[in-house]
Amino acid sequence: MDWLTKFPELGRTDLRDFRKSIDQGFKEFTRAYGEDIESFFEPLLQFLIWLEKLLLATPWPIFIFVVAALAWFASRSLRVVIGSAISLFLIGFLGMWEDTMSTVSIIVVCTILCFSLGLPVGIVMSRSDRAQAIVTPILDIMQTIPSFVYLIPVVMLLGIGKVPGLIAVVIYAIPPMIRLTNLGIRLVDKEVLEAADAFGASPWQKLVQVQIPLALPNIFAGVNQTIMMSLAMVVIASMIGVTGLGQPVLKAISNQYLAMGLLNGLAIVALAIIFDRISQSYGKRLQSHRGGQNE
Amino acid sequence: MSDSETKIEIKQLFKIFGDHPEDMLEKVRGGVSKDELNDQYNHVLGLSDINLKMPAKGVQVVMGLSGSGKSTLIRHINRLIEPTTGEVWVDGENVLEMDEKTLRYFRCNRASMVFQRFALLPHRTVMENTIYGLEIQGMAEKDAEKRAAYWIERVGLAGYEENFPGQLSGGMQQRVGLARALATDADILLMDEAFSALDPLIRTDMQNILLDLQQELYKTIVFITHDLEEALRIGDQIAILRDGQVIQQGTPQQIVLKPKDDYIADFTKDINRGRVIQLKTIMKAPNDKSGPELSAEMLVEDAAQLVTESPSSQARVTNDAGDVVGVVGINDLIRAMARPDIESRLEEL
């Protein structure tokens, strides 16, 4: 009965060879294509650096004003506007302005990436059940796998730096964008789609004039979640060289600087709340036509 | 209506829902009923051997209870549903043989549709909804808005151009649906229980709007309803559908006066006949008594009032040319409204 109590595992040396061959294979891949891949991401890096510089060069009152204006445009709520302005001012007052600008720039770039990659994937997924069956488990993996695990190949491939950090954040933050785009399009009223068909709309016209506009509230919920998740990823991404509010937190952990960790952590929370309120109230306003006043 | 040309002709149309509709065709042709097909073979009989000729510039009503296949039938005309087998001819062209592009052209230029639950685009204003079909036709925005404004006005929604559908009542939303369909200038109008979701008063309003518009537009209208009153009021021709089969076809008078079986008779017994039967159906040979001159197409109910007021208690019935072709007395009118025994006079129909 030996075989019942002892697990039939691969031999120790076999296992080592197995892992070695995977590592070896990936290393060779890195050696062969690493540079190409790096240069592929070069424009992205340039854009990120440019944005970060731009934000840092922007006088702080202007930045606060722009955020406040955005908040007003999206929410039409004075509370959100004043709340955003005050928290930004406090962040700067407590000496975290530069790190905040770095974080904001990486979040912005990451959101743009997630949106422009996630939207088409979500659309494809919504149009075919087979695509949905293939993509859903991949998204499940992306959301559950510990982020450190995919940091390893990314770092092996691209080294430490902004771009690998960005990639890690995108992997972590893109699933809700894809899922909610898919869901939003699938939830569009069948009768409205039938009407579009009855008036002779082409598939493209249906997508652009009916499906995407009606899915927008869900798509925006996806953008909102994507922003929240990329903010959550900021600390982990700083381990592989992403500058910003995550780095002081990391430093605080290793040196037991309680106040420093707390302040930077709270700054991340404040950013999260600002982004959340702005994008969420915008999403809500997108739906305002649904309620109606005198139904 | 017998003299007018046929606009839409449906020939030997079958629609079976399920995994292997073709295999079921033999069985349905062999007389397997809808219930049997459902219970024993797990397929739904949508339509069975439909043959219909719909007159140009007339209103063809298709009436039947819920589940009888009305929506399925009307969706074959613009091919939102593909048949299991059969032909759908419009202006001598088989819709089922159109390629994708031709079909899209057909849908946006030649046959437009009004839906039971409106199916407006909720994110677009009344104006933007009304130009929807024109946008697909590729009309320039200015022209489209001009034309849409005209139709919004015609359906009585002027001033609501910038409202969203969610802000309007059901009746108003369906006016938008009607304006959207009329704006494309298609000469076929497909209306799937377009007024069924509305309150009775508003429904009557909408029927009036439609009848008024039809007086000048002369569209070929296919009008679906489950309500016999509505069918009789709107229809030039009525086809009655049950379990996917046409069980009777005819003018409103024919349906009311000669119901083909007990099922239809059951529907028609509560109908106000005075609003369906025309004078020409009940008139007698002319005599030389006086009386108001009334058109042969006038409804019995409308005539009753006028005849009551005439001293001779009778009216002279005239044809389109104004010649007197018969007379009706007050007694004839009352009998027509009350009793279903005038079949003997139906030969002229």
Ligand SMILES: Nc1ncnc2c1ncn2[C@@H]1O[C@H](COP(=O)(O)OP(=O)(O)O)[C@@H](O)[C@H]1O
């Ligand atoms: N897509 C479908 N799949 C299966 N059965 C259907 C489908 N569409 C309609 N049916 C069935 O076909 C019959 C006719 O439906 P329908 O045309 O909607 O009736 P109506 O419009 O007269 O209420 C019903 O028994 C309905 O259940």
Ligand SMILES: [Mg+2]
């Ligand atoms: Mg129906």
